[in-house]
Amino acid sequence: MRPIASGPDGPPPSDPIRGSIRAAPARPRPGGPPLSSTKRPSGNAGQPPSTRRERRLAERDARRAREARRQSTPAWRSTTGLLTIAAIVVGVVAIGGLILLQSRPSANAGDLIPPTYPLDPAIPADGMTLGSSDAPVTLEVWSDFQCPGCGQFATVTEPQLRTNEITAGTLKLVIHDAAFQGRKSTAAFDESTQSAAAARCAGAQGQYFDYYDWLFANQSGENQGAFELPTLQSIATQIGLDMTAWQSCFDKGDQQQAVIESTNEAATAGVTSTPWLVINGEHWAGGYDYASLQPAIAAAAASASPGTSASPSAGASPSPDASTSPAASPSP
Amino acid sequence: MTDQASRPFGWLAPAIVLLAAIGVAISAYLTITRLTGGPIVCPVGGGGCDAVDASSYSTILGIPVAAFGLGYSAVVLGAGLAWWARGDRRALQVAYALGILGVLFEAYLVYLELFVIHAVCAWCVLYGVTVVLGLVAAALELRRTRPA
Numbered sequence: 001m002r003p004i005a006s007g008p009d010g011p012p013p014s015d016p017i018r019g020s021i022r023a024a025p026a027r028p029r030p031g032g033p034p035l036s037s038t039k040r041p042s043g044n045a046g047q048p049p050s051t052r053r054e055r056r057l058a059e060r061d062a063r064r065a066r067e068a069r070r071q072s073t074p075a076w077r078s079t080t081g082l083l084t085i086a087a088i089v090v091g092v093v094a095i096g097g098l099i100l101l102q103s104r105p106s107a108n109a110g111d112l113i114p115p116t117y118p119l120d121p122a123i124p125a126d127g128m129t130l131g132s133s134d135a136p137v138t139l140e141v142w143s144d145f146q147c148p149g150c151g152q153f154a155t156v157t158e159p160q161l162r163t164n165e166i167t168a169g170t171l172k173l174v175i176h177d178a179a180f181q182g183r184k185s186t187a188a189f190d191e192s193t194q195s196a197a198a199a200r201c202a203g204a205q206g207q208y209f210d211y212y213d214w215l216f217a218n219q220s221g222e223n224q225g226a227f228e229l230p231t232l233q234s235i236a237t238q239i240g241l242d243m244t245a246w247q248s249c250f251d252k253g254d255q256q257q258a259v260i261e262s263t264n265e266a267a268t269a270g271v272t273s274t275p276w277l278v279i280n281g282e283h284w285a286g287g288y289d290y291a292s293l294q295p296a297i298a299a300a301a302a303s304a305s306p307g308t309s310a311s312p313s314a315g316a317s318p319s320p321d322a323s324t325s326p327a328a329s330p331s332p
Numbered sequence: 333m334t335d336q337a338s339r340p341f342g343w344l345a346p347a348i349v350l351l352a353a354i355g356v357a358i359s360a361y362l363t364i365t366r367l368t369g370g371p372i373v374c375p376v377g378g379g380g381c382d383a384v385d386a387s388s389y390s391t392i393l394g395i396p397v398a399a400f401g402l403g404y405s406a407v408v409l410g411a412g413l414a415w416w417a418r419g420d421r422r423a424l425q426v427a428y429a430l431g432i433l434g435v436l437f438e439a440y441l442v443y444l445e446l447f448v449i450h451a452v453c454a455w456c457v458l459y460g461v462t463v464v465l466g467l468v469a470a471a472l473e474l475r476r477t478r479p480a
Binding site: 066079080083084086087088090091092094095098099101102233237240241242243244246247248251 | 380382383387389392393425428429430432433436437440449450451452474478479
């Protein structure tokens, strides 16, 4: 590395004597400001200064010469100026590269599949309830985000229910957590409970069903890491949640506890499989495809008068209607 | 005989060292929690740190951003010490150039937190403050010790 003294900022003034020796014979540069060397005592040019006065004068000359040199160099060509420019260029190039690199979908976000059916914003949603509160028919679904049947119901049957009965105001859907699948695993991160809690935290921001749709769209195996924390966070990011609030909710653990309590209630009440459907308080075991469900819903609508259907409070963990539950103990 | 103005006497040199040392401490903590998978104790509570830490932007080419910060702060700390203890002006210039790079990266990271991740990590903000103040101190010191 070159010595500091030779840098464009000029030599270090640590040795004024030597500096004055070098500077003494300085002559005005062509076109540069005039130097005041004319005041120097005659016959001394080129000689080492001997008296204190000569040394002072020589120092002053040297200082003026350096000043003149510095003034003739644009500020941006100083070491500091060049360093600033170089650092900004390197920084901008590096950040540009980083933006390009990160603009490609990350491994995690790239694996996420968006829901293939839209959630109509015109449909009223309140916590874990979708549809008008005045709907004559209530379809309660005890569900687990890891259960393949629940995925089938959510991605195939439910879009048709939303398009028809729910939009028409005939039906409202109430989701209950029955997060049994995670209990089959010894993993510390129970994907059923955690994904359900993640959805409830999205519900705290009014986006339960957005999150619900993304979870089911990305269902893949049971307890195989499809709903690990990074995926849950990616979904929250994808649907535009306030991540600080969502993460705070998720970390608190209240929602996980609510999911566990809901699942325990389901077990106590005899929910033996998921999705477990209850239509206006009556367990429905006639199949969860639309063709099977639609007549049952229509019949319930015909026989029920509005306002008498069971409507558990949204977001809570209501007990299933014990009278409609089988007596057998659950073995999910 | 020495020119006092060109030497690192004053409070700016220790300030550069202190700020870099704080940066090392914060980034080391974030790197360790990242590598061990432990929870981040956020200085102001909330889940911002966990959200930012778990986002896809918390790593570059598989390396945690906090580890880059640790390396960055360690180099600035070394440069600051070299300037403070030995008066090596090149070291001060390194600290200054790194300061500019650091501030640019911090600006990008703050943008990501506010507009992409929608979560703010208080540790990251605190770290950013040390980077910005470190640049200001290095710039002032460079100006103060500019050769005549």
